[in-house]
Amino acid sequence: MTFDSRRLVGIKAERVTDVSSRDFPGHYPGEDHAWSLDKFRENLTVKVRRVSNRSIDFDLVGVDASIANAFRRIIIAEVPTICIENVYVYNNTSVVVDEILAQRIGLVPLNVDPKTMDMRVAEDESTDRNTLVFDLKLECTRKKDAPKDATDPDLLYDNHELLSGHLAWQPAGEQAEVFSKNPPAPTNPNIVLAKLRPGQGVEITLHAVKGVGKDHAKFSPVATASYRLLPHIVIKKPIPPHLADKFQKCFAPGVIRVDPRTKAVTVDEENTRKDTVSREVLRWPEFEGHVELSRVRDFYLFNIESESAYPPQRLFPEAIAIMREKLATIRRAAEALLDQPPAADADVSMADA
Amino acid sequence: MAQLPPKVSIMKGASPDLSAATYQIHDESHTVGNALRWMLMKNPKVEFCGYSAPHPSENVIQVRIQMYDNLSSLSALITALADLDALCATIEERYLNDVQEGDYERWVERS
Numbered sequence: 001m002t003f004d005s006r007r008l009v010g011i012k013a014e015r016v017t018d019v020s021s022r023d024f025p026g027h028y029p030g031e032d033h034a035w036s037l038d039k040f041r042e043n044l045t046v047k048v049r050r051v052s053n054r055s056i057d058f059d060l061v062g063v064d065a066s067i068a069n070a071f072r073r074i075i076i077a078e079v080p081t082i083c084i085e086n087v088y089v090y091n092n093t094s095v096v097v098d099e100i101l102a103q104r105i106g107l108v109p110l111n112v113d114p115k116t117m118d119m120r121v122a123e124d125e126s127t128d129r130n131t132l133v134f135d136l137k138l139e140c141t142r143k144k145d146a147p148k149d150a151t152d153p154d155l156l157y158d159n160h161e162l163l164s165g166h167l168a169w170q171p172a173g174e175q176a177e178v179f180s181k182n183p184p185a186p187t188n189p190n191i192v193l194a195k196l197r198p199g200q201g202v203e204i205t206l207h208a209v210k211g212v213g214k215d216h217a218k219f220s221p222v223a224t225a226s227y228r229l230l231p232h233i234v235i236k237k238p239i240p241p242h243l244a245d246k247f248q249k250c251f252a253p254g255v256i257r258v259d260p261r262t263k264a265v266t267v268d269e270e271n272t273r274k275d276t277v278s279r280e281v282l283r284w285p286e287f288e289g290h291v292e293l294s295r296v297r298d299f300y301l302f303n304i305e306s307e308s309a310y311p312p313q314r315l316f317p318e319a320i321a322i323m324r325e326k327l328a329t330i331r332r333a334a335e336a337l338l339d340q341p342p343a344a345d346a347d348v349s350m351a352d353a
Numbered sequence: 354m355a356q357l358p359p360k361v362s363i364m365k366g367a368s369p370d371l372s373a374a375t376y377q378i379h380d381e382s383h384t385v386g387n388a389l390r391w392m393l394m395k396n397p398k399v400e401f402c403g404y405s406a407p408h409p410s411e412n413v414i415q416v417r418i419q420m421y422d423n424l425s426s427l428s429a430l431i432t433a434l435a436d437l438d439a440l441c442a443t444i445e446e447r448y449l450n451d452v453q454e455g456d457y458e459r460w461v462e463r464s
Contacts, residue, residue, distance in 0.1 A: 025397035035395035037439050046447040052462040058451075060444070066387040067440065073384045188464055313452050320445045324438055326385055330378060331434040333360035337427060 001232075001269050003296050008232060011293040013282040021064055021297060048313070056312040060227070060300040068227055068300045074319040075225040077214040080119065081308045082112040082132065082184075086207035094162065094202055096194040101202070104194075105136070107218045108164045109187045110208060111309050116178060120209045128173030132184050132208040135168045140196035160196050165189030167206070184208070187309070221308035221315060229295035231275040237290045239265040247290075250281035273301060363427075364415065373419040374426045382406060386414040392433040392440075398424050 010017035023033045043062035050057040060068055087102035094101070112132065120130040140159045153160045164186035171179070194202070213220030233255070239247045241263035248256040254271045258264070277295065281287050306312040358379050367374035378385070386404040393402040393416075401419040418426035451457075 024394050032397075033395065034397045035392065035436050037436070037443070040440060041443055044443060044447060046444060046451050048448075048451050048457040050458045050460065052460045054462045054464065058448070063440075063444070064391050066391040067444075070384045070388045073382075078384070316448055317445055320441050320448075323384075323388075324441050326381065327434050327438045327441070330361060330381070330385070331431060331438075334376075334427060334431050334434065337361060337363065338431075 003232060007297050007299075008294040009229065009297050011277060011279065011295060013279060018297075023064075051313055054307075054312060055303065055305040056316075058302050058316070059230075060302055062298055063300070064298065068302075070323060071316065071319045072225050072227060072302075074322050075222055075304060075315050076220055078212050078322050079221045079310070079315060079318050080114045080210050080212050081219050081221045081310075082110050082114055082117060082208050082210055083216075083218045084108065084110070084134070084206045085209045085211065088205040088207075089202075090205070091201065091203040093200045094194045094196055095200070101194055101204075105167075105204075105206060106216075108167070108191055108193075109308050110184060111182065111187045112179075112184045112208070113182075113309050114210055117210045119211075126207065128175050130209060131172075132175070133170040133172060134184075134206040134208065135170055136162070136166055136202060136204040136206060137168075138162050138166050138196065139201035140198050142198040157196075157198060159201075161192050162194040162196060162202060163189060164191035164193060166193075187307075221306060221310050223305040223307040225302075225304045225315070227300040227302045229297065230299035230301060231272050231277045232294045232296055233267045233272055233275065234292045234294075235265065235267060235290065236292055239287070239290060243286060246284075247281065247287060250278075250284070250287070252276050252278075370423055371425045371427050372423040375415050375417045376426075376430060378414050378416065380412050381414050383414075386416065388437060389416060389430075389433060392437050393418060393429060395436075396429055396433065398422065399426075399429055 006022070009019055022028070025033045027033065040062070045059065045061040047061075048056065048058040084106050087098075087105055089098045089102070092098050092101060096104070110132075117132075118130045120126065124130065138159050140157055142157055143155065146156045150156055167186055169179075169184045196202075211219040233251070244258045244263040244265050247265055248258050250256075252275045255268060255275045257266045257268050259266075277293060279293065281291055282293065302316070304312055304315050306315055310318065360379050362377050362379075363371070364375040364377050383406060386406065390402055390404045393399050398421050399418060400421050402417065404414055404416045406414050416430070418429060420426050420429060
């Protein structure tokens with residue numbers, strides 16, 4: 001693959017060059033860089049590469065960093081999920097103090113589709129539309145028939161670990177019907193919340209609500225949502241055969257091909273994405289001037305790891321929908337300004353946080 | 354509860370014909386700010402566009418727009434918002450199409 005040199009971000013031994021995009025009207029004399037949806041459509045490529053039950057890799061090619069970054073930021077901070085927000089502790093004789101236990105319980109990811117619930121805002125009352133109730137009750141006891149010399153807590157005690165799987169959902173109102181197919185529960189039942197010993201126990205009621213990551217990280221639907229730019233490697237001068245293997249080892253496995261017979265070195269165009277761009281090759285004087293490293297400025301390799309009820313392939317459209325909602329809200333407000341030109345010297349009003 | 358501030362307001366010091374104005378957008382951040390700035394800069398009639406998030410305890414961004422030929426920055430802002438929406442729609446459509454086609458590697462990840 002060859003790329004227009006304007007699309008490349010140069011990677012030198014100790015610096016990067018041409019980081020910013022320059023595709024604005026007026027930057028290149030005599031060229032038109034005004035926004036055109038048709039041109040954008042022509043240059044845009046979206047290609048899903050890999051999908052698992054928990055993560056997705058896809059390429060987004062032909063957009064500006066500001067757009068790719070907007071989607072990344074929305075996925076992390078503004079796509080809503082359901083999490084435990086209120087913890088009512090009736091009894092907690094475990095060694096984990098109430099506030100630490102509450103914090104741990106809050107972080108447990110739940111399998112509830114956020115589409116099925118409303119956001120509970122400010123002083124809204126809790127209803128079956130915006131709140132899920134869970135009970136968490138466990139008492140550790142000694143096993144009567146435990147062998148005398150046993151030290152393994154599994155043999156000695158019952159209920160010696162408080163797990164996320166112990167959360168018991170209490171349906172309210174229409175919830176029993178709405179969630180009949182997929183009863184609310186933690187996505188992973190094996191998260192240890194506290195360890196218990198005989199005589200210790202907890203009795204807690206929990207309220208789960210809908211929220212977003214910018215309010216608290218527990219609401220973030222992803223473990224990571226990130227992108228990197230496609231690495232681009234150009235061999236400028238042939239690599240001497242006796243250095244071929246050393247050259248190959250400067251890159252991630254699979255990036256550089258060495259012909260086993262002739263020791264001819266080539267870049268595997270399909271696999272340049274595997275490179276970590278460690279710049280190891282730039283450290284060796286014998287390779288100076290032989291190779292040019294760069295990245296493609298508008299070629300985004302997205303990786304999204306879902307850690308919530310969303311299947312990984314649903315997160316990106318969800319982020320786009322939220323972005324469009326934001327734009328529509330601002331547009332309505334801006335259009336309202338068209339009809340009422342403001343008083344020329346209105347005082348500045350301080351914004352509330 | 355205190356009344357919510359307006360979503361978009363024009364800050365003091367704007368020229369009367371709005372050819373140069375700073376817009377304060379409430380409850381938005383770099384997410385929208387940078388994307389909007391980029392789209393406004395793609396407009397050849399925009400002389401200058403920049404944005405800032407003035408202070409972390411103020412939940413606002415400020416977008417400064419200056420136009421050539423005394424054109425209205427407000428209409429440029431509205432056009433930019435519409436164009437950004439079209440851009441998002443295009444990406445969404447392409448993504449959903451590609452997921453639908455299903456031409457990708459599937460693998461199982463253990464939790």
